[in-house]
Amino acid sequence: MDYHTGIVGGLxxxxxxxxxxxxxxxxxxxxxxxxxxxxxxxxxxxxLIGAVFIPALMLKEYTAVxxxxxxxxxxxxxxxxxxxxxxxxxxxxxxPRGIDYVEGIARTFEARNYLxxxxxxxxxxxxxxxxWIYATAVFVLILIIVCYLKTGKVVGDIAEVVLEQLYxxxxxxxxxxxxxxxxxxxxxxxxxLAEGMGVLIKPKNDNGRAxxxxxxxxxxxxxTAAALLGTKREVGEPEFTPLxxxxxxxxxxxxxxxxxxxxxxxxxxxxxRTPVLESASRKPLDSKAGxxxxx
Numbered sequence: 001m002d003y004h005t006g007i008v009g010g011l012x013x014x015x016x017x018x019x020x021x022x023x024x025x026x027x028x029x030x031x032x033x034x035x036x037x038x039x040x041x042x043x044x045x046x047x048l049i050g051a052v053f054i055p056a057l058m059l060k061e062y063t064a065v066x067x068x069x070x071x072x073x074x075x076x077x078x079x080x081x082x083x084x085x086x087x088x089x090x091x092x093x094x095x096p097r098g099i100d101y102v103e104g105i106a107r108t109f110e111a112r113n114y115l116x117x118x119x120x121x122x123x124x125x126x127x128x129x130x131x132w133i134y135a136t137a138v139f140v141l142i143l144i145i146v147c148y149l150k151t152g153k154v155v156g157d158i159a160e161v162v163l164e165q166l167y168x169x170x171x172x173x174x175x176x177x178x179x180x181x182x183x184x185x186x187x188x189x190x191x192x193l194a195e196g197m198g199v200l201i202k203p204k205n206d207n208g209r210a211x212x213x214x215x216x217x218x219x220x221x222x223x224t225a226a227a228l229l230g231t232k233r234e235v236g237e238p239e240f241t242p243l244x245x246x247x248x249x250x251x252x253x254x255x256x257x258x259x260x261x262x263x264x265x266x267x268x269x270x271x272x273r274t275p276v277l278e279s280a281s282r283k284p285l286d287s288k289a290g291x292x293x294x295x
Contacts, residue, residue, distance in 0.1 A: 003055035010124025014047025017119040021112045045114045050120030075113040082106035095226035100216025100279045151159035156272030158208035166198040178254035188239045201253040208253035210282035218244040224274045230260030
């Protein structure tokens with residue numbers, strides 16, 4: 001058997017899969033060039049480990065299992081590296097991502113290295129046993145699965161976003177009877193009413209309400225809106241801070257932002273496409289008690 005061909009094919013497949021899994025988007029990570037290089041290099045290492053695994057076992061080099069164990073430990077360190085890096089960046093964010101969002105990104109990078117190993121391992125095995133044609137087919141199938149997993153659930157799947165008017169009840173800024181904050185300076189109130197935007201995020205069911213109850217999920221929504229539409233908040237100006245507060249009776253979320261671009265359709269799409277965080281994911285309706293409580 002031509003093990004070298006299997007190793008090379010698995011290596012190429014793994015690296016390609018890792019490049020496809022890199023998302024260079026509004027989150028500004030890992031759009032920094034050096035971080036892209038770091039993750040591609042780690043993807044190369046992960047691909048090499050996966051690609052040599054099947055040939056090593058067939059040659060009865062059982063120490064190859066040890067390499068997988070070592071790799072798992074190293075990629076756990078990748079999660080720690082991502083968490084530490086993003087936590088440092090949080091200190092200078094006008095609207096921070098929040099701990100939950102940071103942890104979710106860190107977990108994602110760790111998991112994608114494991115997917116890279118899996119891709120290289122499977123493609124390498126198919127090349128060795130069945131040839132290039134079957135290996136190419138399974139590689140395409142893996143890419144489809146990876147792209148599906150990469151997408152994940154978004155806020156638009158669990159809630160409806162509607163425009164709502166901001167108003168003041170004395171000094172209290174409100175949206176649909178949801179208290180947001182106290183704004184005492186009259187010119188700031190005028191600016192908020194003239195340039196601010198408010199939306200209601202209405203959960204579609206009790207699962208959505210449980211997810212939106214999570215503070216980390218709300219902070220992720222606020223951060224995403226501020227990152228894409230901009231915010232007029234400045235250091236030392238808490239009155240212009242984007243906020244998301246909950247109606248304790250209905251579970252609806254009232255969101256306020258003073259954006260650089262006042263466009264409701266853009267804001268709606270931004271919120272709807274915000275990912276649902278793993279740490280916020282709740283499914284009370286999947287339990288018998290949750291279904292009874294929802295009746």
